[in-house]
Amino acid sequence: MKISMDALTKVFYKKGQSVTALEGINLGIEDGEFVCLIGPSGCGKTTLLRILAGLEKPSTGEFAIASSGQDRPLQSMVFQERGVIPWLTVKENVSFGLKMRHVPKAIVKERTAYYLEKVGLDKFAHLYPKELSGGMKQRVSIARAFANDPEILLMDEPFAALDEQNKFILQEELLSIWSETKKTVLFITHSIDEALLLSDRILLMTSQPGRINEEIRIDMPRPRTMEDVRSDATMTDHFVRIRNHLDREVQGSRT
Amino acid sequence: MKELKHDPHAVEQEEWKKRQWKERGKQLLTIASPVFILLLWEVVSRTGIVDARFFPPPTEIVGTFVSMSASGELFHHIGISLVRIFAGFLLGVIPAIVIGLFMGLYSPIRHFFSPLIMALMPIPTLALLPIILIIFGVGEVSKIVTIAGSVFFPVVINTVAGVVNIDRIYLDVATNYGADSKNFFFKIALPGALPVMLEGIQMGQAIALLTIVAAEMMGANSGIGYLIWTSYKAFLLPEMFVGLVLISFFGYLFSLLLRGLQSKLLPWR
Numbered sequence: 001m002k003i004s005m006d007a008l009t010k011v012f013y014k015k016g017q018s019v020t021a022l023e024g025i026n027l028g029i030e031d032g033e034f035v036c037l038i039g040p041s042g043c044g045k046t047t048l049l050r051i052l053a054g055l056e057k058p059s060t061g062e063f064a065i066a067s068s069g070q071d072r073p074l075q076s077m078v079f080q081e082r083g084v085i086p087w088l089t090v091k092e093n094v095s096f097g098l099k100m101r102h103v104p105k106a107i108v109k110e111r112t113a114y115y116l117e118k119v120g121l122d123k124f125a126h127l128y129p130k131e132l133s134g135g136m137k138q139r140v141s142i143a144r145a146f147a148n149d150p151e152i153l154l155m156d157e158p159f160a161a162l163d164e165q166n167k168f169i170l171q172e173e174l175l176s177i178w179s180e181t182k183k184t185v186l187f188i189t190h191s192i193d194e195a196l197l198l199s200d201r202i203l204l205m206t207s208q209p210g211r212i213n214e215e216i217r218i219d220m221p222r223p224r225t226m227e228d229v230r231s232d233a234t235m236t237d238h239f240v241r242i243r244n245h246l247d248r249e250v251q252g253s254r255t
Numbered sequence: 256m257k258e259l260k261h262d263p264h265a266v267e268q269e270e271w272k273k274r275q276w277k278e279r280g281k282q283l284l285t286i287a288s289p290v291f292i293l294l295l296w297e298v299v300s301r302t303g304i305v306d307a308r309f310f311p312p313p314t315e316i317v318g319t320f321v322s323m324s325a326s327g328e329l330f331h332h333i334g335i336s337l338v339r340i341f342a343g344f345l346l347g348v349i350p351a352i353v354i355g356l357f358m359g360l361y362s363p364i365r366h367f368f369s370p371l372i373m374a375l376m377p378i379p380t381l382a383l384l385p386i387i388l389i390i391f392g393v394g395e396v397s398k399i400v401t402i403a404g405s406v407f408f409p410v411v412i413n414t415v416a417g418v419v420n421i422d423r424i425y426l427d428v429a430t431n432y433g434a435d436s437k438n439f440f441f442k443i444a445l446p447g448a449l450p451v452m453l454e455g456i457q458m459g460q461a462i463a464l465l466t467i468v469a470a471e472m473m474g475a476n477s478g479i480g481y482l483i484w485t486s487y488k489a490f491l492l493p494e495m496f497v498g499l500v501l502i503s504f505f506g507y508l509f510s511l512l513l514r515g516l517q518s519k520l521l522p523w524r
Contacts (some may be wrong), residue, residue, distance in 0.1 A: 014281070053427075053431050054430065055427050055430060055431060055432065073432075073433060075431075076431065076432065077427075077428075077431045079424060079427070079428060080424075082422065082424050083424050083425075083427075083428055085425050085428060085443075086523050087446040087449075087521075087523045088442075088523075089523075096428070096432055097432040097433070097436075100432045100434045100435070100438055101432075101433055128522065129523070130523060130524070131314045144432075148432065212494065255368040
């Protein structure tokens, strides 16, 4: 098991009010698995990711990320669009994690160049993020995470702010880089199509308290394309099932 | 002509030309205002509408400037004032940046220092000049310290605000990618706070000029402030105006230099 979570619970307490963001999350994710987490807004999925990313502490419960024994960071996160640091160039952003870990210069150079080329930004290496489109910024963010060569990758709705065309292109690029490295990925999304295209397994969350109450295995062979996903009958069933779940959750939280 | 009207490229070219003219007009207006004031001043002073003894015409001030520079006396005053300004400026700005970054990054340090800064800031450094003179004597050090003291506050306050207002997500990125405290300081806090910090430095620069003049009026025997003050007391008003114009010139020059520095230091903006 690459990631294991045991009774992970997070409560936010403020001015006499407490909100249970996550309750008793028990979850195991296999090495090399691509897992998507879907749930209504405010269901605690970002909180779960932030706990794994070391940005938030669980109130109770534990989690572990298995190390492969090599000199690797446990996890790296692909943030939403604003996560690219504006005062660093494209290249400096991509090499950020490696430099923070004081990796030897030659390796930093080599890996940065490799992933810049992978995401097609080698010509833009010396530009600042202000000169990039939203899609290019997200490529920087993805390259930064992969270049850091972590045990697992965490992605927090990385494509949410992109337009449809760019979203498709980046999803396929992500899959192609991922298939090369076979990293374990935990990916948050609002988009059912996105989850169906990317995942080995989809986890559905309920809101307040956030729990994982359903999981769907996606057995469709890879490489997949959005056309395959859209035209496949089983996938259509999955789509309806997830859609119904989300509807129920949103309705439930309204009453 | 009619044919031309139907050519969209020609129409847009015409529009573009009109916009260019408007831009040039705006530039002209910027130059026009000081020229207009100077001309007006010249006329009212020459015609005796205002007393030329108190408001000597600009041409006379220029003449005085030329003869003062010829004697070399003027450059002595300018040189001394500039040295004081630069030394005082650096002595104020550097600690302000360091303390400001620490205050911005570490909230215990911020909570410890901010009441001191808030309480000291409203006191004009010039009001402390007698105490500064007692401690540092009547030499150069007391002037430099006076300037440093007044430059310090806007810079420290803007630096803290700059760090505190850095978008949280960049701090999260740095944490997630394992930045140590040195990298937090130099890769995140310093560059992230720089735009707001430079605004503070710009303010500090203006304050430094205000302060140097006043400080030299009180405890000095050289410098532009001294020149203004002694000329005034001796009723040498053209000489006094030369001093005032110099201050205004250097204020403008420093602003331009800092703006230039700003675009050099913030290529990512």
